[in-house]
Amino acid sequence: MTHRLTSEEINQYCEKYTSVERPELYDLNRQTNLRTELPVMLSGHLQGKVLSMLSHMIQPKYILEIGTFTGYSAICLSEGLQPGGKLITIDTNAETSELCMEYIHKCHLQDKIEVVIGQATEIIPTLDIEFDLVFIDADKINYSNYFDLVVDKVKSGGYILADNVLYHGDVLDLTKAGKNAKAMHAYNEKINQDIRMESVLLPLRDGIMISRKK
Ligand SMILES: C[S@@+](CC[C@H](N)C(=O)[O-])C[C@H]1O[C@@H](n2cnc3c(N)ncnc32)[C@H](O)[C@@H]1O
Numbered sequence: 001m002t003h004r005l006t007s008e009e010i011n012q013y014c015e016k017y018t019s020v021e022r023p024e025l026y027d028l029n030r031q032t033n034l035r036t037e038l039p040v041m042l043s044g045h046l047q048g049k050v051l052s053m054l055s056h057m058i059q060p061k062y063i064l065e066i067g068t069f070t071g072y073s074a075i076c077l078s079e080g081l082q083p084g085g086k087l088i089t090i091d092t093n094a095e096t097s098e099l100c101m102e103y104i105h106k107c108h109l110q111d112k113i114e115v116v117i118g119q120a121t122e123i124i125p126t127l128d129i130e131f132d133l134v135f136i137d138a139d140k141i142n143y144s145n146y147f148d149l150v151v152d153k154v155k156s157g158g159y160i161l162a163d164n165v166l167y168h169g170d171v172l173d174l175t176k177a178g179k180n181a182k183a184m185h186a187y188n189e190k191i192n193q194d195i196r197m198e199s200v201l202l203p204l205r206d207g208i209m210i211s212r213k214k
Contacts, residue, residue: 005169005203011046018049025075028103032070036096041069043137043163047205048076051135051161054210055080058159060132065089066120066146067138067163071100071113077135078112087113088127090120091138124149131155137163140180143187151196154213160197162187166207 006014021029025048033039043051055063055077063081065074068091078087091097094117104113116123120138124146131154136146143162154160165171165188170181177185184207191199191211199211 005166005206015045018046021045021048022107024103024107025072027106028070028072028075028099031099031103032072035099036070043073043076044205047163047208048072050204050208052076052079054159054161055133058133060158061085062129062131063087063133063135064124064127064129064131064150064153065135065137066124066150067091067136068097068100068115069093069137070096071103071115073135073137074100074113074115075103075107075109077133078109081112085112088116088129089113090116090118090123092117092119121145121149124153127153129153130158132158134158134160135163136160140164140167140183143183144190147187147190151213156213158213160209160211160213162191162209162211164206165201165209166203168206171207 032042051073059080059082061082063077068074068089074087074089097115097117100115104110134150134154136143165184167181167184170177171185191197191209196214197211198214199209202208
């Protein structure tokens with residue numbers, strides 16, 4: 001199963017003309033492949049660099065990530081944090097989060113990234129922080145709930161990114177789509193109709209929705 005909508009050749013060409021991954025991220029990708037059951041969930045070189053670039057452009061003070069996995073995207077997003085800034089990342093899986101902690105230490109990011117283990121729907125309401133940037137990348141079925149839970153915690157002019165919104169292209173035919181693709185389509189519709197948000201859906205990897213709170 002691939003999460004990519006572009007051909008392998010195009011992807012390789014794009015990666016060739018994208019700045020190289022830092023060695024710790026290359027290594028984290030390898031270890032994720034060796035030590036986890038679903039390594040395809042990791043963002044990877046190209047998307048990781050896009051997340052890093054967006055974070056550098058936004059220069060956030062506070063970032064929330066929903067869906068840590070082994071920490072690849074968290075490390076990329078943390079690269080644009082303001083001095084003294086912080087990224088909080090939530091995941092239910094304590095085992096994969098351990099690999100994330102290992103690489104947070106290798107990258108000396110322990111003061112910048114906090115990993116919280118638990119159900120995102122329970123943890124988000126306990127966070128009393130105004131976020132500049134939120135990255136939604138957990139269970140698809142809850143994307144719309146995550147949006148509702150975070151939108152009031154996002155600064156005006158802040159951003160919400162959502163991954164996998166094209167769900168391998170399955171959003172195009174809802175008669176054959178499974179529950180995850182249907183949930184992604186519902187999220188896209190919801191964001192598109194929300195007058196508080198301005199959005200662009202990029203066909204990067206599995207589709208990423210970039211939404212700015214007006
Ligand atoms: C696609 S992976 C995240 C990939 C990561 N952001 C990256 O780019 O490398 C999705 C993660 O969401 C986590 N997850 C699923 N349901 C969750 C929930 N209800 N609350 C918090 N995390 C959840 C899974 O354990 C999994 O590690």
